[in-house]
Amino acid sequence: MTLLLQVQGVTKRFGGLQALTQVTFDLPKGQILGLIGPNGAGKTTLFNTINGVYHPEEGRILFQGKDVTNKMPYHLAKMGMARTHQIVRPLNELSVRENVMVGACFGHENQSLGNAGKIADEVLEFVGISSRTDQLAGSLNVAQKKRLEMARALASHPHLLLLDEVLAGLNPSEIDGMIQMVLDIRAQGITIIMIEHLMKAVMNVSDRIFVLDYGEQIAEGSPNEIANHPKVIEAYLGDPKLAEQLMEDD
């Protein structure tokens, strides 16, 4: 099993706030890692630290065996890392197609404009917004913008895809569509880390789950192990009874 990503003792502070404390995990190629934890636990910060938006105060990060701790986001993109944003960041005044072409042109495959156009059309078809191709990205609704985030990331044909709450704000049928999409992406051989609030979704698709609370990793394991982990139930859901209920309903 080759390791695509290794996070070793990563600590990130914002002033006095300890957003990540000694976070450590390995991610083998081809897996889906679910990343869960209450609001403000540091999940998005972990993504930002992995893809070079922030640099950790301690620890190091290896991607494809190379130390990338102090690299910039564009270096990591060129190495085959792509991500979506929890708060969508469309390039508003560009068309949907152009948005996706940026991903293909500047990602690790460095595609030409012509090829990027073809890739954009394929990827837009795949995420199901091909009818919006020529619209300005700013005119999409939230669900469509989430798909656009996904399309831009996929257009780079990444080795590692970081998904930050792609299900939030979607209705149940959209959620099912998105989950299927994630599984299809994994089937293409892309490794995924997925931040998600919806327990059912994350339990169903993840090979392993990693739990953060107040910047500390409190548990790691298979979905089954995590679901029955007392620390997780306590930290993540507060009330054990509520936890059981949620797991059944979902």
Add this chain to the structure above:
Amino acid sequence: MTNWQKHIGIIIPLLVIAGLMLYPTITGKAAARETAFTILKAIALASSLNILLGYTGYVSFGHIVFFGFGGYVGFYLLSSQGMSLWICILAGGVSSGVLAFLLGKAILRLRGAYFALATIGVNEAMRAFINNFDLFGGPTGITLNFKAYLAYGGAAKALEMAFYVVGGLAILAIILSYIIRTSKFGLGLLAIRENEDAAEVMGVFAPDAKTWAYVLSAIIPGMIGVLFFFKNGNVEPHDAFPLHASIELLVMVMLGGQGTVLGPILGAFAYQGMRGYLVTSDFFKDIQLSVSGALLLIIVLFIPAGAVGWLRQRFPILRRVLA
């Protein structure tokens, strides 16, 4: 699509330039050439600024510094070293490009208003420097020996030639603008304009891309500067670095439509037309710049996309025609 339809976005702008270059011959009036020169110069400068302002989204309030600096360097070589005009124009372009490269490394990491303020500072600092720089004549500047025109067939011929050269530079500026607009490099710039952080996450090397955009937006203004001072026969610091000219360029780009090839051309046209009217009217001639300021305010408030942008939004079918 046939070939000419694919490139219609550049054909319309080139036709406008061709019309302007023929205009003095058609009307046969001497004043017409002066008017057309001013408009062509404005088109070249505004199209250059558009690379930074319109494509990359960085507002430069001091873009005229490249006109002045490149102009000074080239004009010095022309008047004091007796080099040929062509070499001097190239030298003006190169020196402005180098200046932009160095400046870019220093100030392009600033965003928004901080960058805009820094560009004003650069222009004023450069003016102060040249004012005290003896090689370039300090506050009195440099005057060209009249004999220098002899090499170009006398003063009258030299002025006529300068007119066609400014037309050539305007064409160069537009072609450069169009190539960038339709290239992968240009797509990266547009991505930076829309959201620099998102662009970096998608792999755009923003610091490098911004620096090159800055350099490309500085070269032609430097060349125009040399030509303009050659035509005038002299240069002084306050002619070379007029802050208000930077702001007028901004108005032109915003008025016509930033981020489009055609926009700065229409904007330069409209603005120079308006300015020509204002400075000759008794009522407006002293407050001409205030009118420009008010115009900028109105554009920013009501049609931030400018005329071409507005048309593109209103009539999506025009998007293919109005590049």
